Amino acid sequence: MPDRDVVIGIDLGTTNSVVATVQGDQPMVIRNRTGQNLTPSVVAISKNGKQLVGHLAKRQAITNPEGTVYATKRLIGRKFSSEQVAEALKVLSYPVVCGEHDDIRVRLGGRDISLPEISAKVLGELKLDAEEFFGHSVTKAVVTVPAYFNDGQRQATKDAGKIAGLDVLRILNEPTAAALAYGFGKNINGRIAIFDLGGGTFDISVLEISKGVFEVIATGGDSYLGGEDFDHRVLEWLVFGFAKEHGVDLRKDRMALQRLKDAAEKAKIELSETKSASINLPFICTPSGGGAALHLQRSLTREKLEELTADLCERTLSITTQVLEEAKVKPSDLKEVILVGGMTRMPRIAGEVKKFFRREPCKSVHPEEVVGLGAAVQAHALTSDQAPVLLLDVTPHSLGVAIAGGYARRLISKNTTVPTSCTEVFTTSKDQQTTVKIMVLQGESEVAHENELLGEFSLTNLRPALRGQVQVEVAFDINSEGIVSVSAKDKETGQEASIIITPSGGLTEDEMQTIMSEQDDLIAETGESEDTDAKKSELSDLVGQVEELFPRVKQVLADSEFGMDAVKRVEKTLGTARKALGAKRVATVNHSIEQLARTLQLFKSLQQRAGIEVE
Amino acid sequence: MRGCTFWRGHSEYNIGLMARVDQADVEHVELDPEKKREILRLEEELGRMNHFEVLGLPPGASPAEVKQSYYEASLKYHPDRFYQKKLGSFGPRIERIFKRLTEANVVLTDPKKRSEYQRVHPELFRVPKPMPEPEEYGPADPLRAAERRKRLSKHPYLSKHAGIGQLVERARKHRSEGDYDQALDDLKVASRAEPDDRDLHKLLDETRAQQTAERSAQEVKRAESAEENGDLDMAAGCYRAAADLDRKNASAAANAARVLKSLGKHLPLARELSERAVALEPRNVHYRCLLGELLADTGMRKQAKAQFEEAAKINPENPRVKNGLKKVRWLF
Numbered sequence: 001m002p003d004r005d006v007v008i009g010i011d012l013g014t015t016n017s018v019v020a021t022v023q024g025d026q027p028m029v030i031r032n033r034t035g036q037n038l039t040p041s042v043v044a045i046s047k048n049g050k051q052l053v054g055h056l057a058k059r060q061a062i063t064n065p066e067g068t069v070y071a072t073k074r075l076i077g078r079k080f081s082s083e084q085v086a087e088a089l090k091v092l093s094y095p096v097v098c099g100e101h102d103d104i105r106v107r108l109g110g111r112d113i114s115l116p117e118i119s120a121k122v123l124g125e126l127k128l129d130a131e132e133f134f135g136h137s138v139t140k141a142v143v144t145v146p147a148y149f150n151d152g153q154r155q156a157t158k159d160a161g162k163i164a165g166l167d168v169l170r171i172l173n174e175p176t177a178a179a180l181a182y183g184f185g186k187n188i189n190g191r192i193a194i195f196d197l198g199g200g201t202f203d204i205s206v207l208e209i210s211k212g213v214f215e216v217i218a219t220g221g222d223s224y225l226g227g228e229d230f231d232h233r234v235l236e237w238l239v240f241g242f243a244k245e246h247g248v249d250l251r252k253d254r255m256a257l258q259r260l261k262d263a264a265e266k267a268k269i270e271l272s273e274t275k276s277a278s279i280n281l282p283f284i285c286t287p288s289g290g291g292a293a294l295h296l297q298r299s300l301t302r303e304k305l306e307e308l309t310a311d312l313c314e315r316t317l318s319i320t321t322q323v324l325e326e327a328k329v330k331p332s333d334l335k336e337v338i339l340v341g342g343m344t345r346m347p348r349i350a351g352e353v354k355k356f357f358r359r360e361p362c363k364s365v366h367p368e369e370v371v372g373l374g375a376a377v378q379a380h381a382l383t384s385d386q387a388p389v390l391l392l393d394v395t396p397h398s399l400g401v402a403i404a405g406g407y408a409r410r411l412i413s414k415n416t417t418v419p420t421s422c423t424e425v426f427t428t429s430k431d432q433q434t435t436v437k438i439m440v441l442q443g444e445s446e447v448a449h450e451n452e453l454l455g456e457f458s459l460t461n462l463r464p465a466l467r468g469q470v471q472v473e474v475a476f477d478i479n480s481e482g483i484v485s486v487s488a489k490d491k492e493t494g495q496e497a498s499i500i501i502t503p504s505g506g507l508t509e510d511e512m513q514t515i516m517s518e519q520d521d522l523i524a525e526t527g528e529s530e531d532t533d534a535k536k537s538e539l540s541d542l543v544g545q546v547e548e549l550f551p552r553v554k555q556v557l558a559d560s561e562f563g564m565d566a567v568k569r570v571e572k573t574l575g576t577a578r579k580a581l582g583a584k585r586v587a588t589v590n591h592s593i594e595q596l597a598r599t600l601q602l603f604k605s606l607q608q609r610a611g612i613e614v615e
Numbered sequence: 616m617r618g619c620t621f622w623r624g625h626s627e628y629n630i631g632l633m634a635r636v637d638q639a640d641v642e643h644v645e646l647d648p649e650k651k652r653e654i655l656r657l658e659e660e661l662g663r664m665n666h667f668e669v670l671g672l673p674p675g676a677s678p679a680e681v682k683q684s685y686y687e688a689s690l691k692y693h694p695d696r697f698y699q700k701k702l703g704s705f706g707p708r709i710e711r712i713f714k715r716l717t718e719a720n721v722v723l724t725d726p727k728k729r730s731e732y733q734r735v736h737p738e739l740f741r742v743p744k745p746m747p748e749p750e751e752y753g754p755a756d757p758l759r760a761a762e763r764r765k766r767l768s769k770h771p772y773l774s775k776h777a778g779i780g781q782l783v784e785r786a787r788k789h790r791s792e793g794d795y796d797q798a799l800d801d802l803k804v805a806s807r808a809e810p811d812d813r814d815l816h817k818l819l820d821e822t823r824a825q826q827t828a829e830r831s832a833q834e835v836k837r838a839e840s841a842e843e844n845g846d847l848d849m850a851a852g853c854y855r856a857a858a859d860l861d862r863k864n865a866s867a868a869a870n871a872a873r874v875l876k877s878l879g880k881h882l883p884l885a886r887e888l889s890e891r892a893v894a895l896e897p898r899n900v901h902y903r904c905l906l907g908e909l910l911a912d913t914g915m916r917k918q919a920k921a922q923f924e925e926a927a928k929i930n931p932e933n934p935r936v937k938n939g940l941k942k943v944r945w946l947f
Contacts, residue, residue, distance in 0.1 A: 169698075213686040382698040390690055417717045419694060419710050480694035480710060 009375025
């Protein structure tokens with residue numbers, strides 16, 4: 001199979017991630033190497049300097065709180081100085097520092113690591129799972145993000161893909177992905193709503209489906225409302241209760257905090273099935289003044305949980321009301337309501353949604369896998385001819401320019417189908433004004449500074465005249481790749497100035513380059529040099545084995561369907577491995593070992609098959 | 616096969632259309648020659664087509680029909696349908712086509728935008744719908760056209776060639792008697808059976824033109840008698856209908872604008888109608904003055920001034936022109 005046909009879809013979630021593909025016209029989840037469909041979005045550096053991702057990382061989180069990074073999706077692409085980040089930092093058990101340009105870095109294994117790099121490790125893990133599944137390299141992927149992510153957050157996710165060695169074909173909105181997976185292969189016509197309450201974000205989208213065309217009618221949400229917030233409420237309840245009883249603030253102890261977080265999540269999940277859950281955390285702390293260790297023992301009822309999180313639930317509904325109003329859609333116009341995200345398993349949420357839409361939500365989709373499956377559907381649609389589905393996506397935020405008086409003038413309003421373009425004529429606001437500054441804004445506020453400034457440029461040398469007499473035509477364009485460009489033209493002289501908006505995910509171009517060239521440096525830095533020699537001998541051993549088998553396998557390969565392509569790839573792998581033998585970095589060596597081990601396995605199975613054929 | 620793009624920079628789009636099409640035609644891209652031609656043709660026509668035509672729909676099509684057509688067209692022209700293909704200059708072309716489709720869809724399905732569009736282009740929403748042009752079925756859908764021809768040829772009245780001859784004869788007779796409606800009916804049936812007959816088409820077009828002129832004249836008559844009787848609302852409506860039926864009738868447009876102005880109603884519409892009159896007869900001082908007055912009334916003083924100045928160039932002594940100029944000058 002040529003590589004260009006293999007594409008994957010990845011749901012990079014706040015708590016869990018999923019990788020999927022389309023095989024035989026059916027989307028399917030690719031299981032990870034531990035045999036599960038969901039991979040926790042957790043990255044850790046263990047005490048002995050090993051990098052762990054997924055289940056292995058999550059499992060050791062309690063004993064290694066400072067070396068375990070989770071829920072970075074809530075921070076990615078944000079500014080360190082922003083309110084939400086300050087709020088989030090209060091309950092994180094791992095250390096976070098401010099990067100050079102107000103971006104967020106995680107201090108891990110003695111290094112400050114950017115968030116795209118952390119996400120890249122999760123993506124890299126999923127990539128490996130997919131490669132294991134296909135038996136060869138996979139590079140093309142569609143990655144999902146919450147619909148309400150801004151350009152910076154999207155770019156940061158794209159950067160993460162790039163660092164992980166993925167060619168990100170498209171960044172897709174999660175609820176849209178869910179709709180694609182829901183409607184794929186079914187003959188559905190009509191409007192549907194996707195209610196997506198995940199680990200970190202809440203999204204609501206309305207789509208119209210007709211003969212394979214999926215048109216996004218409206219989308220909205222809150223990128224800071226999700227399961228983590230529910231956990232946090234339970235955690236606070238535990239902490240305050242404990243403080244009242246023993247006068248100790250457990251949040252000051254990172255290990256205790258991690259245990260509490262874990263217990264809170266477990267209790268919340270349990271309460272989806274039962275009426276009450278007991279939380280037992282023995283030896284949660286030892287008082288500083290000496291004395292016996294303290295234990296935490298409480299029982300949480302479903303009612304209490306609902307009471308603690310009532311306002312969160314209320315917020316999802318008020319956002320939903322607003323989005324439906326914008327879309328001019330009544331709940332009765334909808335054909336189906338689809339619940340997505342682990343949080344929708346909470347009976348209260350499902351109940352409120354049912355009450356709001358006055359109908360039973362659709363149960364035919366798996367809330368935690370559907371987004372990944374949808375990403376695979378879109379990846380498949382983009383890369384195959386005459387795909388059965390087409391997505392008409394929209395821009396999730398309004399775009400405009402700052403005008404006199406500190407106001408924002410909207411040119412492209414949110415929920416506009418992309419690609420799109422728009423022009424509007426502005427005039428000078430002062431007498432003898434010879435320069436206009438075009439400030440490109442993203443957001444819904446009428447006040448300029450409450451929106452996000454995407455970029456700015458000036459049009460100079462205007463004819464000096466009375467105000468209102470010089471006309472400047474401003475043109476906005478969003479192309480099919482989602483790239484925004486803005487130009488301004490003096491209508492009289494035809495003089496022009498323009499800008500192409502390049503969103504920043506927190507990393508500069510140079511930083512990206514550096515990261516790309518020294519990937520996986522993490523382990524090398526943690527001082528395993530004595531280990532390197534052992535690894536190298538393992539590698540040279542492998543090289544020997546592969547070289548020995550290669551001539552024989554070559555003959556088999558030449559006859560098989562892989563043809564010379566596979567042979568070339570093996571040659572390349574061998575070349576890199578020989579180079580790696582001379583390299584200093586363990587990461588490089590390890591990488592080659594992994595590659596060669598896979599090659600060797602392939603050889604053995606090929607030999608076996610060939611052997612059987614001969615007999 | 617690959618790598619041979621002659622030009623791809625956006626800056627080059629400004630060169631003449633003909634050169635553009637020729638170059639694009641030989642450009643190596645991953646598209647069928649047929650698809651390439653289709654894209655070039657469509658892109659060239661985009662500017663001339665109204666929102667219904669863009670979506671391949673008859674005037675006045677319902678929002679639901681619009682949506683369906685838009686989805687079908689999207690399956691053909693959404694940039695994602697060409698993802699990862701080498702497109703060269705065709706990439707931006709396809710994007711322009713899709714944006715235009717989206718624009719038409721948005722205007723015709725959003726109630727507010729649709730009624731605004733209807734206000735500006737009432738002729739596209741006239742009910743009963745204007746007669747569908749036979750051309751619409753012709754080259755656009757050869758399969759359907761062939762099928763229709765076959766069916767018509769089996770029709771008892773048309774089974775022989777003589778049948779068509781008779782129809783045309785009858786049509787001519789109706790026409791000479793001034794019964795254009797009957798004549799048109801016969802001619803349309805005949806032309807569908809004989810879509811390649813040029814003379815027949817010519818006759819059809821002439822008759823259609825006569826019919827509109829006739830209808831327009833009738834509307835003008837009704838308008839005049841209504842105005843005499845002091846029913847200005849009725850008069851305005853009839854003048855407007857006349858102007859919309861025969862879009863070359865400058866006097867009907869100007870009269871509609873004049874009556875609307877005296878009523879003080881629908882001034883932006885009146886302005887548009889008088890703009891049309893001026894565009895049709897730029898040397899008519901009265902039309903210019905009317906437009907100028909209407910522009911001034913709707914707060915566009917600068918443009919009003921320009922109109923009066925134009926009028927002054929034609930006849931500086933006209934009292935209405937002088938008066939108008941004084942008025943706008945005074946305002947400044």
